[in-house]
């Protein structure tokens with residue numbers, strides 16, 4: 001099995017698990033964490049990442065119970081995006097290996113708020129400011145309490 005993380009890789013998702021970017025975190029339990037993505041697309045603000053707190057590179061070696069948690073937390077996140085941001089739909093994406101579009105070497109799923117004609121797949125993302133991420137995270141966190 002190929003591993004793509006370079007020697008000395010500083011994993012951005014492990015940093016979040018360890019307490020970085022606390023204000024961008026929307027959900028945390030013993031198994032998984034969810035936070036606002038660093039990259040956001042203008043028509044889809046509020047895109048989230050959900051990932052296990054344990055460092056696992058990709059889908060191929062992830063234990064089922066962690067995948068199950070990622071999926072059931074994704075369900076709650078999807079509802080929270082609908083309630084807090086008025087998403088008309090939600091897309092889940094999970095990429096593996098460079099050919100599969102993976103560029104962070106810690107398994108994660110994207111939970112993306114979608115709107116009619118939002119052109120999600122043809123638009124480029126930009127790094128969102130921490131202020132924007134915190135502002136949106138706050139809305140999603142309060143909606144999560146209700147789902």
Ligand SMILES: [Zn+2]
Pocket residue numbers: 011012013014015054055056105106
């Ligand atoms: Zn990691």
